[in-house]
Amino acid sequence: MARPLVASIDLDAILYNYQFAKKLQPSCKAFAVVKSNAYGHGAVPVAQHLDKEVDAFAVAAIEEAIELREAGIESPIMLLEGVFESSEWLLCEEHGFWAALENEQQLAGLLDSQAKIGKIFVKLDSGMHRLGVDKATAKELVMQLRRSGLVNEVxxxxxxxxxxxxxxxxxxEQLAYFESARRDIGDIEASVANSAAIMKWSVPEGxxxxxxxxLYGISPFAGIAGAQLGLKPAMTLSSKIISVRDLEEGDQVGYGRTYQATKAHQLATVAVGYGDGYPRLTKNGAPVMISGKAGQLAGRVSMDMITIRFVGDSDMAMALGQEVVLWGGDVPVEEVADYAGTxxxxxxxRMTSRPKYRYLTSQ
Ligand SMILES: Cc1ncc(COP(=O)(O)O)c(C=O)c1O
Known part of the structure; x- marks a missing residue:
């Protein structure tokens, strides 16, 4: 029997969530952000499903963008951190990539390479203090890019x-600073909103x-699950019970014996662990569903296995082969994350390549 751990990815849900984002900001075009392997969902299958529907994709680095092009993705792809080395500019031209630009070095590399780029997004540091420049420098970068004749749109x-x-x-405050920078520059299109801003803040038109x-149906807000925001969670991680035992009151479970039964109950072992991406720091009590009934983590997460019990008393017996949902469906991944302190x-x-990935679509 093959190890029964499966990550099912609902591609239609991701498309639905993209369209949901666009409906919330109908005057805007939208990048589908698929960096870091589409947040663990599989960048290539996700992008292949969305390719005909999206205005463009966004990734963190040129390697991620090239992987998508090699998989046949035709939509524009934007590098959210721009280039890391000047040699990447010619690759951007070759593959039609767009890029963020946040420093003089990136600009110098572009001017040296004479690469022709469709869109460059000059990054303003409006208060995050991670990437970007102040508004005077941003204006200077915009002017130099416009003068260079290398960029269709800045x-x-x-x-x-x-x-x-x-x-x-x-x-x-960040929005006010951004808008004042835009006024100083004059006519320039904006890009400001991540998921939280799309859903809850008023962002510039166009x-x-x-x-x-x-896109993945997950909420950026603490204490609110994606489904409560009208999103469709895309990933369901499920596995099966591979061992069952009866615990006596006082029995302790797993590495470090971090769970102790306060009365006799059944305990099941499930084929999933931190080697698959189930967070090791997840605390006892984290939710699971066992054949549709509420269960919870009972014992420390191992590399390949976890141990679980029903919540409260259950009249259902645990059995080998019963399905256990680790997240997705009735188990919000946000809640599991909370139990894991993340x-x-x-x-x-942080999903690994070890589970089997199944891509579901009605098309
Ligand atoms: C520059 C930039 N834009 C957009 C996003 C997407 O953010 P979120 O996943 O919160 O929607 C990210 C993600 O970190 C980002 O770095």
């Missing part, structure tokens, strides 16, 4: 540091939005 982009926190007014996590973004992005 746009201005920025990234929010706190858009996932609706009580934090930093986003308003230009480009950059939905990432929401966020949904990290849980799915």
């Amino acid at each position: 746009l201005l982009m920025t990234h929010f540091s706190c858009a996932d926190d609706l009580s934090d007014l930093t986003t308003m 230009g480009w939005i950059r939905p990432g996590i929401m 966020i949904g973004y990290e849980v799915v992005t």
Whole structure:
């Protein structure tokens, strides 16, 4: 019998979520952000499914963009961090990539290479202080790019540091700084919004939005699951029970004996572990579904296995081969992430290549 761990990826859900993002900001074009292997969902199959439907894709690095082109992806692809080496500019021209640009070195590399680029997004540092330049420098970069004659269109982009926190007014301050930079430059299209901003903030009309996590049906907001926002979660991670035993009151389970039964109950072992991407730091009590009934993690996550029990008393007996959903369906990945002390973004992005990946579509 093959190891029963399967990550099912609902490609139609990802397309639905992309269209949902566009409906929320109908005046904007939208990148489908598929960096980091489409947040663990599989960049090539995801991009192949979306290719005819999206305005463009966005990735973090040219290697990711080339992988998509080699898989036959025809839509424009934007490099969110621009080039890391000047030699990449000619590859951008060859493959029709667009790029962010955030420093003089990237500009010098472009001018040296004389590569022709469709769109360059000059990155304004509006308060994140990670990438980008202040507004005077941004204006200078825009002017030099326009003068170079190498770029069809120059746009201005920025990234929010706190858009996932609706009580934090930093986003308003960043937007105000961005808009003042735009006014100084004059006529220039904008790109500011990640998923949180698309869903909950008022962003500039026109230009480009950059939905990432929401494409996968996952919420960027603490305490709210993707489905509660109207998104369709795309990944279901499921496996099967491979061993069952009866615990006595007081029995302790697994590495470090971190779970102790407070009364007699059944315990099942499931084929999934941190070697697959199920986070090792997930605490006892994390939700699972066992043949449609609520269960929970009971014991430390091992590399290849976890141990689980029903929540409360169950009249159903555990049995070998029963299906266990680790996340997806009725188990929000955001909740599992919370038990692991992290966020949904990290849980799915850290999926390994070990589970079998099944891509589901009605087309
Ligand atoms: C520049 C940029 N834009 C957009 C995104 C997508 O963000 P999210 O996944 O929160 O929608 C990211 C992701 O980190 C990013 O770095």
